[in-house]
Amino acid sequence: MKFCKQTLTKAISQYLSEAVEEFSAEQHLDTSFSRLGLDSTGHVQLSAIIEDHTQVEIEPTIAFDYPTINSLIQFLEKKSVQAVEVA
Amino acid sequence: MSNTPATPLLTDIITNHARNEASSIACSFQPRGPETALHLTYKALVEKVEVRAKLLTLLGYRNKHVALLFPSGLEFIVDFLACLRAGVIAIPLNVTRNAKQFERTLTILEDAKVKAILTTADTQKSLCKQLTETQGGHESDFIWIDEHYRTLEDIDIPAVTSDQVAFIQYTSGSTSSPKGVMVTQANIVHNMQVMQQSCQHPKGAVVGGWLPQFHDMGLVGHMLLPLYLAGRYVFMPPMSFIQRPSRWLKLISQYRIFCSAAPNFGYEHCVNLIRETEDLSDLDLSCWKIALNGSEPVSASTMQQFSQRFYHLGFDSNAFFPSYGMAETTLFVSGGPKGTGVQSITVDKALFELGRVETKADGVKVVCCGAINDDFTVRIVNPDTFEICRSNETGEIWIAGDSVAAGYLNQPAKTADEFYAKLSSGDPQTFLRTGDMGFILAQQLYISGRIKELLIVRGRNIYPYDIERTCRSYRYAAKGNGAAVFSFQRDSQTKLAAIVEVSRQALADNKLSRMTDDLKAMVTEEHEITLDRILVVPPGTIPKTTSGKVKRTACSALL
Numbered sequence: 011m012k013f014c015k016q017t018l019t020k021a022i023s024q025y026l027s028e029a030v031e032e033f034s035a036e037q038h039l040d041t042s043f044s045r046l047g048l049d050s051t052g053h054v055q056l057s058a059i060i061e062d063h064t065q066v067e068i069e070p071t072i073a074f075d076y077p078t079i080n081s082l083i084q085f086l087e088k089k090s091v092q093a094v095e096v097a
Numbered sequence: 098m099s100n101t102p103a104t105p106l107l108t109d110i111i112t113n114h115a116r117n118e119a120s121s122i123a124c125s126f127q128p129r130g131p132e133t134a135l136h137l138t139y140k141a142l143v144e145k146v147e148v149r150a151k152l153l154t155l156l157g158y159r160n161k162h163v164a165l166l167f168p169s170g171l172e173f174i175v176d177f178l179a180c181l182r183a184g185v186i187a188i189p190l191n192v193t194r195n196a197k198q199f200e201r202t203l204t205i206l207e208d209a210k211v212k213a214i215l216t217t218a219d220t221q222k223s224l225c226k227q228l229t230e231t232q233g234g235h236e237s238d239f240i241w242i243d244e245h246y247r248t249l250e251d252i253d254i255p256a257v258t259s260d261q262v263a264f265i266q267y268t269s270g271s272t273s274s275p276k277g278v279m280v281t282q283a284n285i286v287h288n289m290q291v292m293q294q295s296c297q298h299p300k301g302a303v304v305g306g307w308l309p310q311f312h313d314m315g316l317v318g319h320m321l322l323p324l325y326l327a328g329r330y331v332f333m334p335p336m337s338f339i340q341r342p343s344r345w346l347k348l349i350s351q352y353r354i355f356c357s358a359a360p361n362f363g364y365e366h367c368v369n370l371i372r373e374t375e376d377l378s379d380l381d382l383s384c385w386k387i388a389l390n391g392s393e394p395v396s397a398s399t400m401q402q403f404s405q406r407f408y409h410l411g412f413d414s415n416a417f418f419p420s421y422g423m424a425e426t427t428l429f430v431s432g433g434p435k436g437t438g439v440q441s442i443t444v445d446k447a448l449f450e451l452g453r454v455e456t457k458a459d460g461v462k463v464v465c466c467g468a469i470n471d472d473f474t475v476r477i478v479n480p481d482t483f484e485i486c487r488s489n490e491t492g493e494i495w496i497a498g499d500s501v502a503a504g505y506l507n508q509p510a511k512t513a514d515e516f517y518a519k520l521s522s523g524d525p526q527t528f529l530r531t532g533d534m535g536f537i538l539a540q541q542l543y544i545s546g547r548i549k550e551l552l553i554v555r556g557r558n559i560y561p562y563d564i565e566r567t568c569r570s571y572r573y574a575a576k577g578n579g580a581a582v583f584s585f586q587r588d589s590q591t592k593l594a595a596i597v598e599v600s601r602q603a604l605a606d607n608k609l610s611r612m613t614d615d616l617k618a619m620v621t622e623e624h625e626i627t628l629d630r631i632l633v634v635p636p637g638t639i640p641k642t643t644s645g646k647v648k649r650t651a652c653s654a655l656l
Contacts, residue, residue: 041614042618044617044618044621044622044627045614045615045617045618045621046617047617047621047627047628048621048627049555049621049625049626049627050339050621050625050626051339051366054336054339054340055340055370057340058340058341061340067129070334070336070337070339070340071194071336074194074195
């Protein structure tokens, strides 16, 4: 699994700014999606965005388990390192 | 009840299919892409069901309540049918994601006095973690029966009769007072006959989609119906649909699904989230003869947008099948006739709000929920006087028929009031009170609203009291009954709002935005619904009647 941290963060931020009011990419990297007011369908949509970027299957519930932008990205980075090691 | 001993049970019917067409596929589950599909033939299904039914009998669960907590999959079908086969009363529930949500499961388990839980080993692990995080329970309070439980002992399974309760559907009712609808073996078979008749399902019909298996429409309409018809139940996890709604349409096209149901939300999700750029040109939806829309208000405009978007894939707008039903009637009450699409009438708005139905060309549109199946007696009744309404009046929908369930578990008073209501005329016929308001025109049913305190927001049934309770548990909430949750209209959409009273000290110490964010997060985590507007106010601000009831209309004005 390969992805560009910057473009993915941007894509997630882009989605959040459309889905919730008063989202700020600078301030909300560590704010939980539910605190931002994202509903459950929105959480699942984040998994689709990540799939599009990483081109691997992502659990639909990933954003419930890693509920902030930073924790999501960290998890994905870890996962991609593991993937390289296994390869 | 007009059950003669000759009435076959669903499991007898399925066993019979296994004899006649052993190698036909009964169920197909597709967790991800087509290559991941898993299938069960009728022969394999019945063999597995027999093994599990023997195990449950040996363990002594006949006539006892057993919860089923499964992720979407074939295991649930086997264990649910095994319960039916062995006379074990199944309680299907959804697998929660966190401890907060598991608290609702716990209230249900307590309500039904459940000791044993059928599940998978993986699910058990995650649920036990949630259980230890909640204050209410310990892992050891329950007996967990997963796929590793086996028995080699061979025994006869005692016969089950059609008046026995087959399963309990927890669906309606708020978290604080869960209501379990007791559905009998006879109810199931009767509702299968009703659906077959109203939808004109051919023998061997392919039915399915993405609806969850633990809830009435997915359970009775998608899972049990095709098994009754010697057909095929095709399904995928609900989450796969939410993630990429085009998967639903792909499933229908690939397996040539004849009948697939969804609440209005499902059709809307397709319209909103399937991108114009997505290549679906391989799809052929001409097989989809019944696109059932039920369990929440049907929107004519959603239906229109959907058929405009997918017409070129062979979707026929006449396949739309608005429908009415509920767990209390096993599932189906009205819908169709097949092939008539979305029918509606326009009525005078001002009169309609007063409960009168007068057609008017430039009035408000009311979508028809289809023809009432002949096996039901439906009356429109004044909910205060219990008199039958005039034909041009709206009233509460009362229903009688063999699909009407046996009542609510452990709630004799509520059962007497709501399942055995009688008209003021002295007619001995008893009726189910649905709590829905509507009217009948030419044997077709129309819904106008609800009496029950229930909000429907973005396809979800919301009990304001549940969310108010969550708000009141906020650490800065003022003491007393200081929270009001209600819906309001904005840009022709229904939105959800809360007004929460917090202590004056908290108002002085904290930024308002911090408190509203806290509340938003609490509500989303517990109920998976977002509050569109939140006001935090000092104690005593929420408008109430003299008896202390929240005035919701006055609350809307505060926004």
